[in-house]
Amino acid sequence: MKLGIVGLPQSGKTTIFNALTRGHAPTTASAGRFEVHTAVVDVPDLRVTKLSEMFKPKKTIYAKVTYADIAGLETGSAKSGISGQLLNQLTQMDGFILVVRGFQDDSVAHTLGSVDPARDADIMLSELLLNDLIAVERKLERLADERKKGGTDKADNERQTALFQRLNDALAENTVLRKVELSGEENKLLASFGLLTRKPVLIVFNMGEGQAAPEREFETPSVALQGKLEMEIAQLSPEDAEVFMQEYGIEELSLNKMIRLSYDLLQVQSFFTVGEDEVRAWETKRGATAQESAGEIHTDLQRGFVRAEVVAYDDLISLGGMNEAKSKGKLRLEGKEYLVKDGDIVHIRSSL
Ligand SMILES: Nc1nc2c(ncn2[C@@H]2O[C@H](COP(=O)(O)OP(=O)(O)OP(=O)(O)O)[C@@H](O)[C@H]2O)c(=O)[nH]1
Numbered sequence: 001m002k003l004g005i006v007g008l009p010q011s012g013k014t015t016i017f018n019a020l021t022r023g024h025a026p027t028t029a030s031a032g033r034f035e036v037h038t039a040v041v042d043v044p045d046l047r048v049t050k051l052s053e054m055f056k057p058k059k060t061i062y063a064k065v066t067y068a069d070i071a072g073l074e075t076g077s078a079k080s081g082i083s084g085q086l087l088n089q090l091t092q093m094d095g096f097i098l099v100v101r102g103f104q105d106d107s108v109a110h111t112l113g114s115v116d117p118a119r120d121a122d123i124m125l126s127e128l129l130l131n132d133l134i135a136v137e138r139k140l141e142r143l144a145d146e147r148k149k150g151g152t153d154k155a156d157n158e159r160q161t162a163l164f165q166r167l168n169d170a171l172a173e174n175t176v177l178r179k180v181e182l183s184g185e186e187n188k189l190l191a192s193f194g195l196l197t198r199k200p201v202l203i204v205f206n207m208g209e210g211q212a213a214p215e216r217e218f219e220t221p222s223v224a225l226q227g228k229l230e231m232e233i234a235q236l237s238p239e240d241a242e243v244f245m246q247e248y249g250i251e252e253l254s255l256n257k258m259i260r261l262s263y264d265l266l267q268v269q270s271f272f273t274v275g276e277d278e279v280r281a282w283e284t285k286r287g288a289t290a291q292e293s294a295g296e297i298h299t300d301l302q303r304g305f306v307r308a309e310v311v312a313y314d315d316l317i318s319l320g321g322m323n324e325a326k327s328k329g330k331l332r333l334e335g336k337e338y339l340v341k342d343g344d345i346v347h348i349r350s351s352l
């Protein structure tokens with residue numbers, strides 16, 4: 001899973017990236033230049049820790065999420081469609097964390113001259129929408145050209161034209177594409193097409209101390225945090241961080257809430273595999289079947305899928321072990337159409 005951190009210049013993207021990754025990327029102005037920092041981060045999950053205590057495996061592997069701090073998006077970026085490298089980076093992401101400046105600090109310049117988080121959130125959301133509108137219009141023009149020239153598959157052209165016309169209508173009415181319902185086939189058709197508003201967005205208001213985030217609702221969920229403070233805490237040793245948080249009465253880093261929200265947004269869930277060698281978290285789309293989930297582990301397990309042995313996390317923990325779960329009838333045999341649930345412990349039987 002890959003999340004792109006985007007936002008106006010100097011909004012605090014790198015600061016929040018550092019907080020998420022405990023990193024030290026320089027927070028000097030990238031001045032609108034295209035620049036990317038990437039880091040792979042373990043998704044904190046107490047369940048994995050507990051399972052690891054139970055099975056004492058040689059290796060414990062948490063689910064991973066890749067964060068990419070992508071500088072270079074500005075107001076007016078999308079005037080002719082976001083181009084080249086930047087668009088290429090953005091389309092590789094599964095979703096976006098849109099950082100919006102809320103902190104007051106005269107020493108940090110604001111490209112728009114004043115601090116106004118609601119305005120900036122609107123501006124960036126419309127940049128993404130405008131980019132898609134331009135891309136879809138261009139595609140419709142190409143399709144029309146092809147029709148004129150003839151020689152191409154006419155039925156296919158008509159199908160595509162109808163689809164892109166629908167997208168165009170939605171965008172023209174300011175509706176993001178994630179709100180447009182698409183068939184599986186249409187989704188496939190669009191997969192390689194760089195549309196940004198099909199991807200989920202979490203707005204992060206990067207506030208200063210004692211400042212409140214906008215109360216207004218946006219088309220997409222939002223969370224407020226103090227980026228600089230969270231970064232400073234994340235860079236402390238765990239012991240120092242605990243002391244610091246106690247002193248300031250901070251119960252939980254807002255960052256963790258942000259990670260959870262971005263998970264919800266992406267509609268993913270975790271299932272686990274356990275054993276003496278390895279306890280491991282895997283990610284799958286909510287609503288994925290056992291066979292699809294097996295494919296996350298290995299394509300052979302998906303192709304040769306025979307059945308899955310499944311026990312719910314809560315059952316395993318409360319019964320104290322696999323044998324206990326088995327003798328209490330909590331270890332179930334499931335077929336390939338079984339819908340895997342968040343927290344399932346799964347063992348796949350495969351013929352390959
Ligand atoms: N006071 C205050 N300053 C902050 C906060 N977050 C970031 N800054 C400062 O704002 C400046 C820009 O922060 P960055 O994290 O580099 O912002 P950015 O969005 O990555 O900037 P570009 O990469 O240039 O687009 C730095 O000087 C930060 O120290 C905050 O919450 N409070």
Ligand SMILES: [Mg+2]
Nearest residue numbers: 013014030071
């Ligand atoms: Mg930066």
